Amino acid sequence: MIKSNQGPQDMEVQHPPTDGISEMQFSPTADLLAAASWDNIVRIYEIQPNGTSVAKALYEHSAPALCCAWSKDGTKLASGGADKVAKLFDISTGQSTQVAQHDAPIKEVRWVDGASPILATGSWDKTVKYWDTRQPTPISTVTLPERLYAMDSVFPLLVAATADRHLVIYNLNNPSTPFKSMTSPLKWQTRTISCFPAGNGYGIGSIEGRVAIQYVEDKDSSLNFSFKCHREGGQTVRDKATVYSVNCINWHPIHGTFSTAGADGSFAFWDKDSRQKLKTFPKVGSPISTTCFNRNGSIFAYAVSYDWNKGHTGATAQPQNKIMLHSVNEIDVKPRKRQ
Structure with a gap:
């Protein structure tokens, strides 16, 4: 059993990725955690009670793996990468x-x-393509105004966030037809998006340490x-705040509250309906690049991994890449209630 300095309840996943961790997702049907990495590999871990x-399990792309998503029945894992292809793992x-x-x-x-x-x-x-994974050609292709940076979907909603x-x-x-096109309510580049x-x-x-809650x-x-x-x-006019990017937003599957995690190496839980912070956790010493809850919200996984928020000058010679499991307190x- 590996203990960490992140807190008494946080466990370290063994055999983590060897390069930046780009996205993690828990299976909707079991405690299987998928992690896509810049070392080209998508790994699957089984989390014990x-x-x-x-x-x-693991499988490879021929370039960095940038994203992953489980099918609704948990039998397949899709991933995409810098090799310009999406793969399906059975x-x-x-x-x-x-x-x-x-x-x-x-x-x-x-x-x-x-x-x-x-x-x-x-x-x-600058496109989103829809695929029936049993067929080699897309069902539909939609053109975006710019390069896609973030995307999420909860039926019947799909939101694509791009450059600019x-x-x-x-x-x-x-x-295939946009329901609505708009400019982000935030003044700076979009880093993450997550549907209610x-x-x-x-x-x-x-990237400016800000989150917007938006209804469609x-x-x-x-x-x-x-x-x-x-x-x-940044508590006073003279004291300028040091601002970090918000790298990840996740919704708790039972309570509908949400988490944020950022380049400052911290994560927090929030309640959008009462508009208040529920809990802040200690910093972990390096950026948190991606996070996710398991299917019943009892485990919160977070990746401690350099997110390039300071470019190559911020990268260390021996970068730290680890996946931590936080046991969620109800x-x-x-x-x-709103205060």
Whole structure:
């Protein structure tokens, strides 16, 4: 059993990726944790009831793996990479096959709820493509205003965030035509986007240590708000804040509260409805690049990994790449009455 200095409950996953950890996702049906890495490998770990981990499977891209997403039934894992392809790994056979192709790296993959297994892939080639993974050609291709930086989907909502702060929102009942196009409510580059569990809005995080909570329908616009987080100092006019990027937003699957994690190496839990912070955790010493909750919200996984927020000058000779498992205390994620 490996103990960490992150806290008495946080366990370190054994045999972590050897380079930057770009995305992690828990299976919706089991405590299987997938991690895509800049070492070109997608790894799957089985998390035991006592918090220890076992390396279960792995497969390779021919360039850095940038994203991953489990199918709704937990039998398949999709991933995309800088090799411009998306792959599909079958848990039962242990085989991976190519299921999608773009003209530039694939930054995001998301399964789209529906009658058949449709995968949406978003790329720096300024397109989102929808694939029936049993067929070699896309069902539909939509053109984005810029390179895709972040994407998420909860049926019937898919939100694509691109360079130059563009946001394109799709109703998946009509996936090839934008439902709404707008500019991000945040003033700086988008880093992450995450749809509400109800599929009626999304949280968006930017490089300037700020998060916006946005509802899709205009009738709910009075509920939109933004807040500062992942910053240091700046309590007075003279004292300028040190600002860090918000790298990840995740929703708790039971309570509908959410987490943020950032380049400052901290994570926190929040309640959007009461607009308050629920819990802040100690810094871990390096940026947190990606996070996720397991299917019942009892485990919160976070990757301690350099996120290039300071470019190559901020990279150390021996970069640290590790995956930590935090045992979630119910009281830290339960909604609270508005103060």
